[in-house]
Amino acid sequence: MRSTMQETPLGIATLLRFASTAYSGSKVHTVTADGLRTGTFAEVGARTAQLAHALHDDLGIRGDQRVATFMWNNQEHLETYFAVPSMGAVLHTLNIRLYPDQITYIANHAEDKVVLVDGSLIPLLARVLPGFETVEHVVVVGAGDTAPLEQAGKRIHHYEELLAGKPTSYDWPDFAETDAAAMCYTSGTTGNPKGVVYSHRSIYLHSMQVTMPQSFQLNEANRVLTIVPMFHAMAWGIPYAALMSGASLVMPDRFMQAPALVRAIHDSGADFAGAVPTIWSDLLNHLDATGEKIPTLKRAVVGGSAVPPALMSAFEERYDMRIIHAWGMTETSPLGSVSQPPAGAEGERAWSYRVSQGRFPAGVQARLAGPDGAIVPNDGEAVGELEVRGPWITGAYYRDEDPERFHDGWLRTGDVGTITPDGYLTLTDREKDVIKSGGEWISSVELENHLMAHPAVAEATVVGVPDPRWQERPLAAVVLREGAEATPVELREYLSGLIPKWQLPERWTFLQAVPKTSVGKFDKKEVRRAYAAGDLEVTVL
């Protein structure tokens, strides 16, 4: 039996039309060297139409061609977020922080036809632009010396010149809600980056969810400081969710250092923010050092990596700002779990929920697959790789099937942890860092945390190394504190009171320092490589 409901597609043009009338007075503030510049959602609506006319008439964009951005967070990037999908083309946000080779690979793999670039990012783009094989047009946003771009043989345009005189409305076409709207590449540590293609449907549903009280709870009164870059997992969907809810936006552009962020908060009255943990560490140090306050900022969603609980409590106690821990990835649009404690939980109990990765909304189904691929129970004890399913979760990669990343239609996240019966996720390891020993998993992170709590240990990392009998066994690589002493036997004895006996490492090595990746994480791949190459002096107990 068919329902009688209208078959109205969920679309980004609908969202734009809605926001630019119902919330015509909501603001988008962009930070500049001289303070904020400000537009309204009505202006964003009109300029979005002008941009679409320019892309169509002047740059010849048709159908689902890809329009890339190489931009900070600012009003023009927001206009591009709406113009490109609403006209039926596909927005492709290039991550300016990737290696040049990766950026080139991505632009060519997506077959970008146009790149919009902030004037301040011209030097960075100029290094890679000659390798962009399909790009024909570069649109420069704001002021900047375009000379470095000119050798690449592309046509150069200026954003405001393109928009000038164009009509301020556009007859947005109809298309299927499952059509592509935007794409973003993830950069794994191995292999080429992989493309995730969002649909009108997925972005629309995700925007609704972001505004819901169980997620970010946004409404027209909010002023959202969007620090997470628009080239990173669609800025967590905040730009689209802002137009869905009417929340005003505060865009830091390239002014991402702590003093500039504090000034932006003061100038805009921002009451909500989203950023990765390192931003908050920097901000906390700055506030503590200067004695400045950020009284309007009441809530911040923090994700991208685990948030140190000390950071959460410092902001709460000293700055009356609540950090909300969240988990997601480019493949999940990215809203996954958000650590809102259950209603009624207070004190220590609430805290234990808040430091977890949180709970999923109805739109994201989650389960854990154990070492043998079988689903393990959500009992808060059983450990497995997190698998997720839902209308804003990717089911493939763009022109790169990679079936190993999927399990019966569920996305394998590569994150390992537990889920409680009431649905709270706690992540412990990346799947690739977990030690697979005799059909069971050993958490490297748990071993590391215990070792680093030993008074003689400065740093420690634990990796899985091949073992003929157990497949893998843990190798503990320890850096002792200056002047401290401890033997493998002593350290193993210490661990034996803390973890099951079968998890105790047999292999031990002492290092001068744990090798680190470019972003400061333990470089476990390097430790495994050194072990395999015989470069480490290993004691076997």
Add this chain to the structure above:
Amino acid sequence: MRSTMQETPLGIATLLRFASTAYSGSKVHTVTADGLRTGTFAEVGARTAQLAHALHDDLGIRGDQRVATFMWNNQEHLETYFAVPSMGAVLHTLNIRLYPDQITYIANHAEDKVVLVDGSLIPLLARVLPGFETVEHVVVVGAGDTAPLEQAGKRIHHYEELLAGKPTSYDWPDFAETDAAAMCYTSGTTGNPKGVVYSHRSIYLHSMQVTMPQSFQLNEANRVLTIVPMFHAMAWGIPYAALMSGASLVMPDRFMQAPALVRAIHDSGADFAGAVPTIWSDLLNHLDATGEKIPTLKRAVVGGSAVPPALMSAFEERYDMRIIHAWGMTETSPLGSVSQPPAGAEGERAWSYRVSQGRFPAGVQARLAGPDGAIVPNDGEAVGELEVRGPWITGAYYRDEDPERFHDGWLRTGDVGTITPDGYLTLTDREKDVIKSGGEWISSVELENHLMAHPAVAEATVVGVPDPRWQERPLAAVVLREGAEATPVELREYLSGLIPKWQLPERWTFLQAVPKTSVGKFDKKEVRRAYAAGDLEVTVL
């Protein structure tokens, strides 16, 4: 270009699975003569599975067969709301307040196979059951004398006996999100009732919207007193939205009088409620008379008909409870507009928005069609019939096409009013009561309000009557106050300072009382009939 997103359907079973684990401890309280009885969402989840097994195994429900309810708001009705659609069948809520002929027509038109009935409603059902041609089974919920049902020749079952021993989980099948999930008939004042068939998709999207801050803003901490009946426009979607958000439910069953509602608020700590204006008038009178307070109840959504501003301010000033005005209809699932004032509006300005019908969310597009069918601007001045479009708006009636109710794919609501540039709707008339004069519309309600403000006038109604030159012209039917005097010329002179000259009525009649409908509204049809029959003494100026 296709997106890479998963094709996960939006479905009620997903919502049920989610709520019964993530919000396993949320409550559903049902009012009884002895206080509240309480279940958890976990129990609702288990019992929903049991009910589905019973419907499938014992009652033979297959495919999209219709399962009807003839019930108050209670836990068992909630279980039916989830069991029937989740198993793939179609829930049909019968409105117990319709005329017996209408109920019989509806049950036969929908081809209901099963009816669930509250024990307390057996006498009412017994009057119509013999005419239910397709119904084979009656399931009695709770205690009640089943003797009156027995002559109808249906098999009689008892709810708890059916559930006993059934498995507490069910392998919910997959189906398309556009498949039918539930149906509800609207009873217009003329013709047969018409069926609206909701889909899994429409209910799921509607539930998300209901919980959003711009609509009802619901989360796990809320306790929602659902006074609006579950047989009326799906109780405004609150039962589904509660499971989406984790909000606990308070269900009044048959205890709908003011003292019982006050007790239910006290016993449950309800902080949010939904009901039509008459319930709130009764409650206000009761509170004022008894001196009782309802301190936990902070917000109430009120819709179904326009809310008197005096009622809103009385609750706000005397009981610290905010009434939120909303507009919707069975055809719109029903969430349409909600009168949250714009951010930053205060005092008189906020009030002017709050007494309007409010603003639509992104999912409901709205426009006004003038007398000639052309779309008029949203300028707060131009008057037109409200037309709406969106994924939870009906595009047809079940087996009853009625194309006149649709306009290029938009639903014609039959409501007439204005929309401001920022999207706030103000309704003035029903389309059938508007006076169509020379291609323009005259608001009968505006004329009535002006006339009733005249000191000599007790009541007045204005209807359109046929006119050879102008198609229709207004006839003013006036009831004078006891002992007061006024002539048509005087009243027309009085009006001439208040409305445009071309709207002034030429035809006047004086009545002893304005005829009323069974629900107390002016019976304009009767006034028109009496005029046409020559039963009125009319002065023509």
